[in-house]
Amino acid sequence: SSHEYKLNFKKSKEMCLSYIQDAMLQKQWKKAAEFLTFYMESLEKDFAREYLSPSEVIWRIGTEILCHHSHSSMKEFNSFTEQMKSLGVKRYLKVCLEHTFHLLCDGLIDEAYQNLSLSESWRSGDQTVIQDKEMKLIKAYRGLLDYYNWSKQKNILLEHGQDGFEDLSVEQEMHSCFRKAAVNLKEIIKIPGVWDLFVKCYVDLLEFYGDHNEARQVLNEYAYNSKFPTNPNAHVYLYQFLKRHGESKKSLVSALKILHDVVPSHELMIDFNIMLQKSKKRKRRRLGLEVIFAVLDYAGWKENVKAWSCLARQLKQIVISEKHLDWIKQEWNSRKDWWPAFHFSRYSAKRNWQENECLSHEKALVAGILLGKDCKYFKYVSHQGCKAQVKRFRILKKFVNKHNPVYLRVSG
Amino acid sequence: RDFNERCAQCSEVNWGLTDGGRFYCRSCHNVTERTTEVVNTDFVCNSRIHTICKGLKNQEKTDGSCEWYVCEGFQLILKKQAEALEALGVCPQMKDEVLCNFWRRYLQKTKQAYCNTSAGETVKALPVCDSSTDVDSEPERPSPLQLLSLSESDGNLQTDSSFASSISKVSESTSVCSGSVDGSLYLMKNRKEKLRMTMPMTLSFCYMALLWLREPMTLSDLLRFVVEGHIPYLNVFQDFPEKMKLYGLDLKIFRVESWPVYEEVHKKMLELAAFLDLPRFPDITDSCFLHPDMLCMKYLMEANLPDELHNWTCRVVKKIRIGEVDFLTLVPGNKSTRNVKYDVLAAAVIVVVLKLLFLLDDHYEWLLSDFAEGRNKNNKEGGPYFEFEKWYKVIKCSLDRKQKKLDEERAKYLWRCEKVLFYSDKMKSKVLKRRQTVVNLQNQFGKLSGSVLPAEKPNPSSFQLSWSEENTDGSCFHGHSLKGVLQEKRGLLTAKNPDYWLCTVKLCNEKTCGHRAHYREVDFPQSYHFVIRLFSFLLRIQPSYIHDEVCVIEHKLFNKKLCKKPKYSTGLGK
Numbered sequence: 001s002s003h004e005y006k007l008n009f010k011k012s013k014e015m016c017l018s019y020i021q022d023a024m025l026q027k028q029w030k031k032a033a034e035f036l037t038f039y040m041e042s043l044e045k046d047f048a049r050e051y052l053s054p055s056e057v058i059w060r061i062g063t064e065i066l067c068h069h070s071h072s073s074m075k076e077f078n079s080f081t082e083q084m085k086s087l088g089v090k091r092y093l094k095v096c097l098e099h100t101f102h103l104l105c106d107g108l109i110d111e112a113y114q115n116l117s118l119s120e121s122w123r124s125g126d127q128t129v130i131q132d133k134e135m136k137l138i139k140a141y142r143g144l145l146d147y148y149n150w151s152k153q154k155n156i157l158l159e160h161g162q163d164g165f166e167d168l169s170v171e172q173e174m175h176s177c178f179r180k181a182a183v184n185l186k187e188i189i190k191i192p193g194v195w196d197l198f199v200k201c202y203v204d205l206l207e208f209y210g211d212h213n214e215a216r217q218v219l220n221e222y223a224y225n226s227k228f229p230t231n232p233n234a235h236v237y238l239y240q241f242l243k244r245h246g247e248s249k250k251s252l253v254s255a256l257k258i259l260h261d262v263v264p265s266h267e268l269m270i271d272f273n274i275m276l277q278k279s280k281k282r283k284r285r286r287l288g289l290e291v292i293f294a295v296l297d298y299a300g301w302k303e304n305v306k307a308w309s310c311l312a313r314q315l316k317q318i319v320i321s322e323k324h325l326d327w328i329k330q331e332w333n334s335r336k337d338w339w340p341a342f343h344f345s346r347y348s349a350k351r352n353w354q355e356n357e358c359l360s361h362e363k364a365l366v367a368g369i370l371l372g373k374d375c376k377y378f379k380y381v382s383h384q385g386c387k388a389q390v391k392r393f394r395i396l397k398k399f400v401n402k403h404n405p406v407y408l409r410v411s412g
Numbered sequence: 413r414d415f416n417e418r419c420a421q422c423s424e425v426n427w428g429l430t431d432g433g434r435f436y437c438r439s440c441h442n443v444t445e446r447t448t449e450v451v452n453t454d455f456v457c458n459s460r461i462h463t464i465c466k467g468l469k470n471q472e473k474t475d476g477s478c479e480w481y482v483c484e485g486f487q488l489i490l491k492k493q494a495e496a497l498e499a500l501g502v503c504p505q506m507k508d509e510v511l512c513n514f515w516r517r518y519l520q521k522t523k524q525a526y527c528n529t530s531a532g533e534t535v536k537a538l539p540v541c542d543s544s545t546d547v548d549s550e551p552e553r554p555s556p557l558q559l560l561s562l563s564e565s566d567g568n569l570q571t572d573s574s575f576a577s578s579i580s581k582v583s584e585s586t587s588v589c590s591g592s593v594d595g596s597l598y599l600m601k602n603r604k605e606k607l608r609m610t611m612p613m614t615l616s617f618c619y620m621a622l623l624w625l626r627e628p629m630t631l632s633d634l635l636r637f638v639v640e641g642h643i644p645y646l647n648v649f650q651d652f653p654e655k656m657k658l659y660g661l662d663l664k665i666f667r668v669e670s671w672p673v674y675e676e677v678h679k680k681m682l683e684l685a686a687f688l689d690l691p692r693f694p695d696i697t698d699s700c701f702l703h704p705d706m707l708c709m710k711y712l713m714e715a716n717l718p719d720e721l722h723n724w725t726c727r728v729v730k731k732i733r734i735g736e737v738d739f740l741t742l743v744p745g746n747k748s749t750r751n752v753k754y755d756v757l758a759a760a761v762i763v764v765v766l767k768l769l770f771l772l773d774d775h776y777e778w779l780l781s782d783f784a785e786g787r788n789k790n791n792k793e794g795g796p797y798f799e800f801e802k803w804y805k806v807i808k809c810s811l812d813r814k815q816k817k818l819d820e821e822r823a824k825y826l827w828r829c830e831k832v833l834f835y836s837d838k839m840k841s842k843v844l845k846r847r848q849t850v851v852n853l854q855n856q857f858g859k860l861s862g863s864v865l866p867a868e869k870p871n872p873s874s875f876q877l878s879w880s881e882e883n884t885d886g887s888c889f890h891g892h893s894l895k896g897v898l899q900e901k902r903g904l905l906t907a908k909n910p911d912y913w914l915c916t917v918k919l920c921n922e923k924t925c926g927h928r929a930h931y932r933e934v935d936f937p938q939s940y941h942f943v944i945r946l947f948s949f950l951l952r953i954q955p956s957y958i959h960d961e962v963c964v965i966e967h968k969l970f971n972k973k974l975c976k977k978p979k980y981s982t983g984l985g986k
Contacts, residue, residue, distance in 0.1 A: 005952040007822055008670035015823040034861035037854045038824040044846055062857070069860050080856060083849055 013042045013054070020061060029069040036061060043087070055087040059095060067102070074106055089124055093134035096122075100141060109145065116142040136188060140198060143184025147201040150177035154208070178205055189218065192227040199237060212245060223258070232266060235259040239268065249275070253284065260291055265298040273310045277317075286327055289314055293331045302343065303352075308362035315369050319403050328410050332370055336411055343367075344377035353384050361385070361392060368400035372407035477591070478655040482598045482665060483519060485652065486609050489666075490515055492644045492651055493618050500642060500872055502627050511621040517688045518617075522607070591657035592665075599661055607680075607687050610665070611645065612672045616681040618643075623681075623742060624693055628701035630755040632951040633874060635672050639952075642872045645672070647829035663833050674953045682751055685744035696740035696754075703740065704729045707758035713890065715762070715946060716807060716879045718798050720894045724765045725758075732968040734761075753961070759947035760961035764969065766943055769897050770800060771909045774937040780908070784896035797896035798889060804942065806887045810877060811946060818949075876950060914970070915963045929963040931956040 004011075016039045023032035042054040062080055066072040081099045085092055096119035103112040119138050153174035160167050185202040189195045199222050206215040219241050223234035239255040256272045269291050276288030292311045301307045318324050332339075344367045352360035364381040371378065378400060385393025494507035590596055598608075607613075615638065619631050638645045649658050649666045658666060685693075696702050708725040712718075729735040740752055770777040777800045784797035834843040879888040898905045915936070916929040933941050933955075941955075944962075948955040 005948075005954065006671060006673055007825065009827050012822055012825045012827070015819070019820070019823045030860065030862035033857045035823065037857045037861065038826060040850045040853050040857075041826060041828045043850050043853075044828060044843070058853070062853070065857070065860065071860055076856065080853075083852060087849065 009042075009045065013039060017057065024061070024064060027068070029065055032061070032065050033069065036065065053088070055084070056091065059084040059087070059091070063098070063102075074103075074108070077102065090130070092122065092124070093119060093131045093138060097134055097138055097141070100138075109148065113142065113145045113149075116145065136191070139184045140188035140195075143181045143188070144198060144201060146177045146181035147185065147205065150174055150181055150205070153177060178209070181205060189222065192225070192229070194229060194231055195222075196231070196233050196237075199234075203237065203241065207241075207244075215241065223255070230262060232259055232263045235262070236266075236268060249279070253287075257287070260294070264291075264294040265300060269295045270306055270310060273314075277310070277314050282324075285314075286324075289318075289327050289331060293335065296343070297335075303356065303359060305356065305359045305362060308359060308366065312362045312365040315366060316399075319369055319406055325406065325409055328370075332410055336370075340371060340375070344371065344375060346376045346380060349377045349380040353381055357385075357390070361396065364393075365396055365400070368396070369403065369406060370410060373397075373400050373404050477657040479593045480591075480656045481594050482592045482662075483609065485592060485649070485656070485658075485662075485666060486614060487515060488652060488656075489611075489614050489644070489648050490617060492648055493614060494621075496643045497618065497622070497629075500629075500637065502622065502629065503625060506621050506625055506627070510624050511617060514617060514621060514624075514688065514690075518607075518609075518684070521688060522609075590660040590662045592662050595661040595665065599664060607683060611668050612677055613680050613684070615645070615672050615677045616684055619677060620681050620685060623702075626694055626696065626700050626702065628874075630702065630707070631674060631678060631753070632755045632953065635674060635677065636876075636952055637872055639671055640872065641869055646827070647831065649833075650829050650831045658833060660835055663835060667833060669827060674951075675957070678751065678753060682742075682744070685742065688744070690744045693742040693744075695737050697737055698735060702754040704735055704754070704758050704761055707754060708761055710874075711758055711762055711947070711950070713879075714875055714877050714950060716803065716877065716887075716889050717762070717766075718892045718894055719890050720892075721762070721765055721769075724769065725761050728761055728765055728768075728965070728969065732965060734965075734968075753957075755951050756953070756957055756961045757965075759951060759958055760965050763940075763943055763947065763958065763962050764965050767940070768912060769894070769907045769909060770939075771911055771913070772937055772939040772943065773911075773913060774939055776909060776911075777939055780897050787896060794893070796886075796892050798892035798894055799896075802886075803889050804939075806889075807946060808942070811949060814876070815949060912970075914966050915959060916966075919963060919967055927956065928960045929956075931959040 016035055020032050020035045020039060023029075023035060036058070039054070040058065043058065045054070062084070063077075066077045066080055078099075081095060081102075085095050085099075088095075096115060100112045100115050100119075103109075103115060116138055120135070120142065153170050156170050157167060157174060160170070182202065182205055185198050185205070188198055189202060199218065203215045203218060206212070206218070219234070219238040222228060222231075223238045228234070235255055235258050239252060239259070242251050242255060252275070253272075256268060256275075259266055260269060260272065273288045273292040273295070276284045276291065279285055279288070292307065292314065295301050295307050296311060315328065318328060343363065349360070352363060360381045364378050364385075367375050367377040368382075373379070373382075382393055382397045382400070386397060490511060491507070494511050498504055498507055592598070615634065619634055622629050622634065634643070637643045644651065646668050652658060698705055700706065705722075705726050708729070709722055712721055712725070726735075733739060734757065740754070742752070766772060770780060781800040781802075784799045785801070788796050788799065832843055832847050834840045879890065881888045881891055897908050899908050900906075919928045920930070922928055931944075944955045944958050947958050951958070
C-alpha cells in the first residue's frame with residue numbers, strides 16, 4: 001500500500017470517516033466516538049450541497065453510537081437530536097420522525113407524541129412542499145399514537161363499566177382521540193403503500209363505532225386496488241373482517257382464494273382447506289384439494305400433523321367414494337417426481353415414526369394411497385405400527401391394502 | 413532630529429518621523445528612506461512599510477480595526493516562523509538579518525514597497541498589470557553585502573507622494589470584500605504572477621534563509637516540523653493582532669487547508685532565489701550538515717544501518733562527484749545546475765549502496781543474511797555480522813507501528829482553530845452558530861470517548877527513529893560488521909555481490925513527463941520497495957521521488973558502461 005504524505009482537509013476527513021466506520025463495524029463505540037469528535041469540524045464546511053453531506057453522516061453515525069454506547073442516555077440522545085434538527089432545514093422532518101421512532105422504541109410514548117405534534121406545526125418557507133412525504137408520515141404516526149391513546153381510554157372505560165363506574169371525561173377523551181386518529185389514519189391509507197398497522201387500527205376504530213360499511217370499503221380498497229403493492233396481509237385482514245361479520249361463504253372463499261394465489265403456504269390455507277372440504281359444491285372441494293397439496297409443497301409444512309391430516313382425510317374420502325380419482329391424478333402428476341424423495345423417504349419414515357407417531361400415521365396413509373402398499377414409507381411405518389400393536393395402524397394397513405390398485409390409477 | 417539635510421523637493425529642513433520610523437518633510441510630505449538608527453531591526457507588527465504621512469485618515473476605524481495590507485500579514489507570519497525556528501535552535505541571524513532582507517528584497521522586486529513605483533500606481537492601471545513603468549528610475553541593485561547589512565538606509569529610494577491619495581481609493585473599493593485593504597486586488601492583480609505570495613511560499617522563504625545560513629535542517633525536517641505544529645503555519649492568523657481583521661478574500665490568502673508539499677515549496681524556493689537576483693549561495697562544503705556525507709551518516713543512524721556503510725556512501729558520493737562544492741551550492745537562476753534536494757540525494761545514495769552490497773532482488777540479500785546468521789551462531793567473537801533479515805524484521809516492526817500512528821494522526825488532524833473566519837458579515841452569524849454546534853458535539857462525544865488522553869504534541873526532534881546500542885535485545889545494528897557481505901580482493905574490500913540491476917534503462921525527460929523515472933511498486937523487488945518506503949517515511953515524500961533520484965545516481969555511477977554497450981547487467985565499477 002502506498003502511503004501518501006500529502007494531506008488536505010477533505011482527505012483527512014475521509015480518512016477519519018473510514019476509521020469511524022471500522023470502529024462501528026467492530027462495535028468499538030468509544031473509539032468511534034473519539035474519531036467522531038475529530039470529524040465534527042467538517043460541519044463547518046457543510047455549506048456546499050454534496051451527495052452525502054457531513055451533517056447527515058454525523059446524524060446517522062452519532063445516533064448509532066448513542067444508541068449503543070453504554071454511557072449514553074436518552075437525555076443525551078435527545079439533546080443530540082435537537083442539534084441535528086437545527087443543522088439542516090432540508091432534513092428537519094426526517095430527523096424528527098426518526099427521533100420519534102427512537103422514543104417509541106424506548107417506550108417514551110408521551111415524548112414521542114409531543115415530538116410529533118411539534119413537528120406537525122413546523123413551517124419553513126417552501127420546505128414544506130419538499131418534505132411533504134415526511135409530513136404525511138408524521139401525521140400518520142401521530143394518528144397511530146392517537147389510536148393508542150384511544151385504546152387506553154377504551155380499556156379504562158370498560159374496566160369502569162364492569163365496576164359500575166361511569167366516567168364522562170374518559171369517554172369524551174376517548175371520542176376526541178378517535179376523531180384525531182381517524183382523520184390522520186384515513187389520509188395515509190389513501191396513498192398506495194404498505195400500511196398494515198394503520199389499516200388495522202383504523203378498521204378497529206370503525207368497527208367499534210359501528211361503521212362497518214366504511215371498514216369493509218377500506219379493506220376492499222386495501223386488498224383489491226391495483227395501485228397498491230401486492231400484500232397478502234391485506235387479504236388476511238379482509239378475510240378476518242368478513243368472518244367476524246358472518247359474511248357469506250362466497251366472499252370468504254374469494255378472499256382466501258387470492259391469498260392462496262399469492263402465498264400458497266400461508267397458515268390460513270389449513271382453515272381454507274377445511275372450509276372447502278366441507279362444501280357441497282364440487283368446484284370448492286376440488287379447490288380444497290389443490291390448496292392442501294400446495295401447502296405441503298413447502299418445507300415449512302413438512303412435519304405439520306394438521307396439514308397432513310387434512311390431506312389424508314380428503315384423499316381417504318375421495319378413495320372411498322371412488323369418485324373424482326382424476327382430481328388426485330391431476331394433483332399428483334406434477335408431484336410424483338419429487339414428493340417421494342421430499343416426503344416419503346425411508347429416512348423420513350424412520351424419523352417420523354420415532355419423533356411423531358401421529359404424523360407418521362397421516363403421512364403413511366397419504367403415501368399408501370399415492371404410492372401403494374409397497375412403497376418404502378408405508379411399508380416401514382405400517383410394519384412398525386403393527387409391531388407396536390397400535391390399533392390404528394392395523395386399520396391403516398387394512399385400508400391401504402384394500403384400496404391398493406388406486407395408486408396405479410393415480411400415477412397413470 | 414539630527415537629520416539636517418535639505419529636503420529634495422522643497423529644500424526645507426523640517427523633518428518629522430513616520431510610523432515606520434522614516435523621515436518625512438513636514439512641508440511637502442516628501443518621505444525618504446532615511447531612518448533613525450534602529451538597533452533592533454525586528455519588525456514591529458503594526459508598522460506599515462509604506463506608511464507615508466502621519467495625517468493618514470482612518471488609521472484606526474471606530475470598530476477597533478485598522479487598515480492593513482496583505483504583505484503586512486505575510487510579514488507577520490514570517491516573523492512568527494522565524495521566531496519558532498529560533499526556538500528550535502536556528503541562529504538568530506536568520507530572523508534578524510537573512511529572512512527580513514530576503515523579504516524586503518521581495519517587496520522591492522514586486523513593487524509593493526521600497527521602490528519608486530508604488531502599489532498605488534498599479535492600482536490605477538488595474539486592468540493592465542504591468543507595473544514596470546519606470547525602468548530608468550530603477551534603483552541600483554544593491555550588492556549582496558548591502559543586502560546583508562544591518563542598516564536600512566538606502567538613499568536612492570523614494571516613495572511617491574501620490575501614494576497617499578490612492579490608498580483611500582483602494583480602501584473604499586476593497587474593504588467590503590476583505591479585512592485587508594488590498595485583499596481582492598491582491599488576488600485579482602497577481603493571478604498570473606508566479607511569485608504571488610502564498611502561505612506555502614512563506615516556507616520557501618524560510619527554507620531559503622536556512623539554506624543561506626547552511627543551518628542543519630533539511631526541507632523535509634522543516635516541513636515535518638510544520639505538520640507537527642512546531643512552526644506556525646496552519647492557523648497562524650490567530651496571532652495577528654486584534655486590530656487586523658481577517659475576513660472575506662483574506663481567507664483565500666491566509667487560510668490553509670492542506671499540508672505543504674515538498675516539491676512545491678522547493679520549486680518556489682528556486683524560483684524565488686532567481687527572482688530576487690540572489691547571488692551564489694554560501695558554499696556547501698563537506699563540513700556542512702547538508703553535505704551528502706553528513707546527511708548519509710545521519711540517515712544511516714536513523715535507519716539503524718551499520719556505521720560501516722558510511723565508507724561506501726562516501727565512496728559513491730566521491731565517484732559520481734556529488735560531494736563537490738559547485739554541485740551542491742545553489743546558484744539561483746542557473747538552469748544547468750541541477751536542483752539539489754539534499755535529503756533526497758542522501759537517501760538515494762544509501763539505497764544505491766544497499767543495492768550494491770545486497771543486490772535487493774528478493775533473493776540474494778536473504779542468502780547473504782543466512783550466511784551471516786550461520787556465522788553469528790557459531791562464532792561469537794569479534795562482534796556480530798550484519799544480518800539483513802534481522803534488520804528487516806526490526807525496522808518493519810517499527811516502521812509499521814509509526815506508519816499506523818501517522819495514519820491515525822492524519823485522520824485526527826484538526827484544521828480549524830478557535831478563531832472563526834467568515835467570508836462576509838451575512839455569513840457571520842451562521843458560521844458562529846455552526847461553530848457553537850461543533851463545539852457542543854465535540855464535547856458530547858468527547859465524553860463518550862472514554863479516558864482518552866489528548867494527543868500530546870511530540871517534542872521536536874531531528875531524529876524520528878532512534879536506536880541505542882545499550883539495548884540488550886540486539887535491535888541496534890550500528891556496530892554490526894559488514895564482513896558478511898564483503899570479500900578481500902587484491903588487498904581491497906569489495907562486495908561479494910557481483911551483480912547490479914538498474915532501476916531504469918533510460919531516464920525520462922523531466923520537462924515532458926515531470927519525472928526522471930516511473931515507480932510502480934509491483935514492478936520492483938519487495939526489498940527494494942521496503943527500503944524506498946523506509947526513507948519515504950522518514951522524509952515524508954512520495955516513494956517515487958526517492959526512486960527518481962536513485963535512477964539518476966545509478967546512471968551517473970554506471971555512466972561509462974551505459975554509454976558503451978546496450979546490455980548492462982553486471983560489473984561494478986568501483
